[in-house]
Amino acid sequence: MLSLVIFLPLAAALGLCAVPAPGARTVVWTWIVACAADLALVIALWIGHGNGGGISYEEKVRWIPSVRAAYHIGVDGLSLPLLALTALLFLVCAIYSLRRPPQVRAFAVLFLFLQTVSSGLFAALDLLLFFVFFDLSIVGMYFVIAGWGHGDRTRSALKFFLYTFLGSLALLLGFIGLYLGAEPHTFDMVELTRTPALAGSPGLAGLVLLAIGLGLAIKTPAVPFHTWLPPAHTDAPAAGSAILAGILLKMGTYGLIRIAMPMLPDAWRRYAWAIIILGLVSVLYGALVAFAQEDLKRLIAYTSVNHMGYIVLALGAAGAAGEQAARRLAVTGAVTQMVSHGLITGALFLLSGVLYDRAHGYDMGRFGGLARAAPVFSGLVALGAFASLGLPGLSGFIAEFQIFTGVIGGGGPGLVVAGALAIPGILITAALFLRLLHRAVLGPPGELTSQVTDVRRSELAAVAPLLALSAAIGVAPRFLLDVIEPVSSAVVALVAR
Amino acid sequence: MTRENPADLLPELCVLGTAVTGLLTGSFLPRTRQWIVAVLCGTGLVAGLVTAGLAARRADLTTFDAFMLDPLTHVTRIVVTAATLLVIGLAAGPLRGHRRESEFHTLLMLAALGTIVLGAASDLLVLVAAYLLAGIPGYVLAGFGKDAPGTEAALKYYLMGAFLGILMLAGVTLLFGLGRGTSYETLAAGLGTAPGGAVAVGVVLLLAGLMFKAGAVPAHFWVPDVTEGAPRVVAAFVTTVPKIGAFAALYRFAVQALPPGRDDWPLLVAVIAAATMTLGNLAAFAQRNVRRLLAYSTIGQAGYLLVPIAMAGRTDLAEPALLFYLAGYAVTNLGAFAAVIAVGRDDLLAYTGLARRSPLLAVSLVVCLLGLVGTPPTAVFVGKLLIFGAALDGHYTWLAVAAAVNSVASVFYYLRWIVPMMRRRDGGGERRPAPSARWIAYAAAGGSLVLGIGAGIPLAIG
Numbered sequence: 001m002l003s004l005v006i007f008l009p010l011a012a013a014l015g016l017c018a019v020p021a022p023g024a025r026t027v028v029w030t031w032i033v034a035c036a037a038d039l040a041l042v043i044a045l046w047i048g049h050g051n052g053g054g055i056s057y058e059e060k061v062r063w064i065p066s067v068r069a070a071y072h073i074g075v076d077g078l079s080l081p082l083l084a085l086t087a088l089l090f091l092v093c094a095i096y097s098l099r100r101p102p103q104v105r106a107f108a109v110l111f112l113f114l115q116t117v118s119s120g121l122f123a124a125l126d127l128l129l130f131f132v133f134f135d136l137s138i139v140g141m142y143f144v145i146a147g148w149g150h151g152d153r154t155r156s157a158l159k160f161f162l163y164t165f166l167g168s169l170a171l172l173l174g175f176i177g178l179y180l181g182a183e184p185h186t187f188d189m190v191e192l193t194r195t196p197a198l199a200g201s202p203g204l205a206g207l208v209l210l211a212i213g214l215g216l217a218i219k220t221p222a223v224p225f226h227t228w229l230p231p232a233h234t235d236a237p238a239a240g241s242a243i244l245a246g247i248l249l250k251m252g253t254y255g256l257i258r259i260a261m262p263m264l265p266d267a268w269r270r271y272a273w274a275i276i277i278l279g280l281v282s283v284l285y286g287a288l289v290a291f292a293q294e295d296l297k298r299l300i301a302y303t304s305v306n307h308m309g310y311i312v313l314a315l316g317a318a319g320a321a322g323e324q325a326a327r328r329l330a331v332t333g334a335v336t337q338m339v340s341h342g343l344i345t346g347a348l349f350l351l352s353g354v355l356y357d358r359a360h361g362y363d364m365g366r367f368g369g370l371a372r373a374a375p376v377f378s379g380l381v382a383l384g385a386f387a388s389l390g391l392p393g394l395s396g397f398i399a400e401f402q403i404f405t406g407v408i409g410g411g412g413p414g415l416v417v418a419g420a421l422a423i424p425g426i427l428i429t430a431a432l433f434l435r436l437l438h439r440a441v442l443g444p445p446g447e448l449t450s451q452v453t454d455v456r457r458s459e460l461a462a463v464a465p466l467l468a469l470s471a472a473i474g475v476a477p478r479f480l481l482d483v484i485e486p487v488s489s490a491v492v493a494l495v496a497r
Numbered sequence: 498m499t500r501e502n503p504a505d506l507l508p509e510l511c512v513l514g515t516a517v518t519g520l521l522t523g524s525f526l527p528r529t530r531q532w533i534v535a536v537l538c539g540t541g542l543v544a545g546l547v548t549a550g551l552a553a554r555r556a557d558l559t560t561f562d563a564f565m566l567d568p569l570t571h572v573t574r575i576v577v578t579a580a581t582l583l584v585i586g587l588a589a590g591p592l593r594g595h596r597r598e599s600e601f602h603t604l605l606m607l608a609a610l611g612t613i614v615l616g617a618a619s620d621l622l623v624l625v626a627a628y629l630l631a632g633i634p635g636y637v638l639a640g641f642g643k644d645a646p647g648t649e650a651a652l653k654y655y656l657m658g659a660f661l662g663i664l665m666l667a668g669v670t671l672l673f674g675l676g677r678g679t680s681y682e683t684l685a686a687g688l689g690t691a692p693g694g695a696v697a698v699g700v701v702l703l704l705a706g707l708m709f710k711a712g713a714v715p716a717h718f719w720v721p722d723v724t725e726g727a728p729r730v731v732a733a734f735v736t737t738v739p740k741i742g743a744f745a746a747l748y749r750f751a752v753q754a755l756p757p758g759r760d761d762w763p764l765l766v767a768v769i770a771a772a773t774m775t776l777g778n779l780a781a782f783a784q785r786n787v788r789r790l791l792a793y794s795t796i797g798q799a800g801y802l803l804v805p806i807a808m809a810g811r812t813d814l815a816e817p818a819l820l821f822y823l824a825g826y827a828v829t830n831l832g833a834f835a836a837v838i839a840v841g842r843d844d845l846l847a848y849t850g851l852a853r854r855s856p857l858l859a860v861s862l863v864v865c866l867l868g869l870v871g872t873p874p875t876a877v878f879v880g881k882l883l884i885f886g887a888a889l890d891g892h893y894t895w896l897a898v899a900a901a902v903n904s905v906a907s908v909f910y911y912l913r914w915i916v917p918m919m920r921r922r923d924g925g926g927e928r929r930p931a932p933s934a935r936w937i938a939y940a941a942a943g944g945s946l947v948l949g950i951g952a953g954i955p956l957a958i959g
Contacts, residue, residue: 064879064953066817067886128882132873139872152918158909165908169901176886176897234865 001394002057005041005083009034009090011110014362015104021395024104028097031108035091038115039293046080046483049471053486055125055190056414067179068186069128073120077487078257078335081480082250083121089246090115091428092466093239098458099150099154100355101237109148111239114140118247125174127187130259134171134219137248138164144240147233147478150356156231163228170256171215177208193262193494195342201268209267212260212277214455220252220308223282233301234362238353245304250338255313257331261315262494268319269495275316276418284421287428291435296355297363299436300348303388306395306425307341310334311416313422314403318496322410328497330406331488332481337399340470344387344396347466351381355453355457359448366437370445374454378441379465385433387393387470390426486490505560508549508574511612514516515541516606523599528606533587534599535592538606540583549574553958562680563620564835565749572820573616573745579825580738581609583937588730589646589833590931601641604634605734612738615710616745619753621679621703624746627704628665631739632658639727641734647923650726654735658709660855661716665706672698683752689756697761703750704765710743712736713799721780724792725843736795739821744802744877749818751809766807767896768899774800774903781910784799786843794869797907798826801900804884804893811891817956818883824955825868825876825948832941834866837935851915859918861942865910868945869902876948879956 012034016027049056058074070211093111101107117140138161146157179185181197181204198205219227233241249309257318261268268275286305293299314334318327352362354377371378387394390401408419439444455463473480503510504812518536519541528534560566567809584605592598596914611631618624640651673679675695676687709716713833724732755762777796805819834871839858840847843911852859868875879905888897 052789060955064956065952066956067883070955132878134874135878139867141918146916158912158916161912162908164904166902166905169904172882172883173897173901176882176889179886180890 009112010116039087056067072126073123146235149192149235151235156235160232167215167218174211205267216252241349242346246342272319279313284426317407338479359451389430395470397459511545531598565619570617596783608634612742615742646726663708668702685755721792770803809892813889822880829868835938836862851918864942874949879952
């Protein structure tokens with residue numbers, strides 16, 4: 001069943017390729033139906049999994065037996081929310097594409113391919129399989145940016161490819177290090193989690209963590225490895241940006257929780273402070289640079305750096321010595337933040353796509369008074385902005401509240417200082433989103449305002465579910481937290497070994 | 498007691514037999530029916546492939562005192578015959594009705610035979626004979642078009658081959674004197690007590706010839722010129738097939754002839770490997786001609802292939818890494834050349850808009866090029882994984898890092914080729930791409946994927 005979830009989109013893509021010259025309408029509707037079916041399957045998986053701690057829907061087929069690599073997949077409370085996010089966000093992008101981008105068939109095929117790759121990554125329980133999906137996500141996104149982007153897209157896409165490919169090869173070297181360090185040699189994540197490799201040689205474990213951490217930090221991205229992100233986002237099509245920020249960035253932090261923390265617990269604890277500082281720098285730097293942006297998409301891109309920084313900070317704090325319960329809270333908050341950021345940033349990027357569609361620009365200074373010209377659009381932007389700055393009642397608050405409580409509650413003056421230093425990040429984000437609303441939505445009309453018409457039905461149908469779900473998590477988060485909590489206590493226990 | 502059973506050499510005999518029969522038949526056939534020779538050679542290669550496959554299931558043994566039958570030989574046989582078969586398929590379009598069609602196929606078969614022997618020889622004298630047999634038909638093939646670039650390519654290829662061949666012969670003489678024998682078994686025993694410096698000189702001289710065949714730095718100068726000047730089919734052949742034998746021979750020499758415990762071999766080869774991949778990849782950056790680009794890419798690939806050679810004997814991963822990478826490289830590189838032959842143009846701009854003109858061909862070419870980068874799930878990815886593993890396991894972390902950085906750098910020039918393919922404008926390659934080459938491009942791209950996804954099966958057997 002899990003394999004079906006992963007490969008259903010790919011099968012739909014191949015089907016679309018096989019049909020000679022289908023109409024654009026048929027293509028988009030096939031795409032939507034495939035995504036909807038996939039989402040339904042994921043919801044069924046979620047219900048079937050319940051709130052237990054273990055891995056369900058496990059499948060294992062031998063792949064390369066001589067290096068003990070297998071097609072090994074399964075879901076637990078960490079992968080399920082991300083699988084669901086993947087299915088939802090891709091469905092929403094399909095609905096958004098009812099506006100029919102050029103060469104719609106190739107576009108749909110690429111997105112379906114990316115959906116298979118992303119779901120596969122979040123379900124993989126084998127390092128090699130994880131890597132295959134990790135690498136393919138880069139290839140798929142490259143073609144999305146290079147093929148359907150705007151501006152200096154070839155250059156941005158190339159930068160994205162080279163930078164993240166470098167990260168993926170560092171990751172591969174780290175994986176091989178884990179493989180060689182395990183006795184017997186294996187790529188199996190479950191076995192590697194059970195008996196951590198390289199337990200006897202801290203120096204090597206540190207090197208392997210460095211390689212894996214570098215690979216994942218580039219993908220996350222954490223400052224100073226984030227420079228590929230702003231151009232990639234600015235020049236990508238709206239749906240591509242939504243997937244890049246909503247799903248692909250999560251691969252980095254997901255890898256940290258799934259691979260780096262449980263498989264290299266000693267090294268993670270030893271270098272926890274380096275990770276905390278990396279997260280802290282990302283939080284503050286991302287917020288400050290975002291504040292200085294005039295370009296709407298670059299602004300959202302830098303807030304992604306800020307938001308992903310909270311996750312890195314929380315995961316680092318989970319490795320520092322401290323109260324067990326607080327560390328659990330930090331990990332739960334980190335996973336919640338992944339989901340929340342996916343929903344909110346996905347919505348914001350799609351909304352910025354609406355703006356580009358009408359006025360071919362992202363420059364905030366040239367808009368103004370959108371509330372009068374496009375009231376529904378402005379309402380959605382305002383909701384997204386408030387969710388992103390962490391207003392209570394929306395998902396961002398739930399996530400960030402848990403992260404801060406977890407970090408500061410861990411005890412120890414160091415963690416308190418780290419938490420206190422990160423709080424200005426929230427303030428700056430609040431200020432920049434309020435400034436955004438002030439300049440673009442309120443105020444006198446700008447030169448491009450007259451071109452902006454309100455959201456169309458397909459755009460509303462794409463953005464509304466994301467914000468509604470963010471609000472639902474903000475009001476009644478239990479359904480999500482109940483799934484995550486068993487995993488976060490397991491991860492914290494594994495790191496503490 | 499020496500085993501001298503001709504049946505052990507059945508695959509080689511199949512190839513040799515069809516080469517000779519092809520030449521004789523071709524002499525009596527009218528020009529319009531020379532395709533019969535191509536069919537004959539194809540059949541011989543299929544027979545060679547089948548017998549090689551059957552032989553692969555037997556236990557290791559030495560035959561005629563100079564010919565090892567082990568996994569290294571089996572894989573060399575299978576990959577060389579399969580790759581030559583693909584080349585014959587590629588030649589079907591451009592060479593149909595050519596004046597020297599049967600000669601072309603005969604030369605191809607002889608070069609393939611030489612390559613197999615090169616990989617299987619466990620005696621220095623047989624190695625030299627195989628070097629010549631694999632080389633001389635190649636020189637002729639390079640000048641097959643009888644045009645100015647072809648002649649230049651052939652001359653350059655020949656002069657370098659002859660010069661480095663003589664150095665190799667000198668090395669063989671030296672090693673013969675030091676080790677009191679030419680068979681690898683004798684050498685492994687005899688070289689241990691010989692003066693280390695002299696052995697090192699002999700080994701370096703021997704390497705000269707094999708590095709020439711492998712297209713590695715500093716014996717790589719022929720690669721771009723031959724790839725650009727020779728007919729496209731020949732370029733596909735000489736950048737793929739002779740290398741297979743050369744790498745097998747290098748590995749065999751390292752494992753079987755060098756006395757155990759010499760630590761200068763890994764360092765020497767590792768440095769050559771790093772230099773080769775770096776130079777190949779950097780030189781490919783500025784190329785505007787796809788054949789020169791592919792030529793430098795093959796030099797880069799030779800650098801990766803030298804990594805398991807350097808790690809020979811230091812880790813269990815070296816042999817599977819080498820063999821798998823060879824197979825993956827052969828199919829992927831031939832796939833890229835097949836796409837070039839199908840499009841029929843050499844400048845990068847001619848590939849503009851290929852994705853619209855013939856989408857399937859564009860997809861195949863993209864798969865092959867990304868395959869050469871080492872993107873999963875293609876065959877080269879699994880090969881690269883094993884190579885990185887071998888380097889790390891052999892405690893040559895810097896070499897693994899160098900290979901990884903080089904892979905990232907190589908993305909740049911492969912993308913320079915891929916990007917124009919997706920543009921809307923039409924670059925004006927041939928309207929109707931050559932059908933046989935097109936199908937071989939599809940097959941090679943598919944084969945690269947299948948070999949990567951199904952990597953477990955060959956690795957488990959080998």
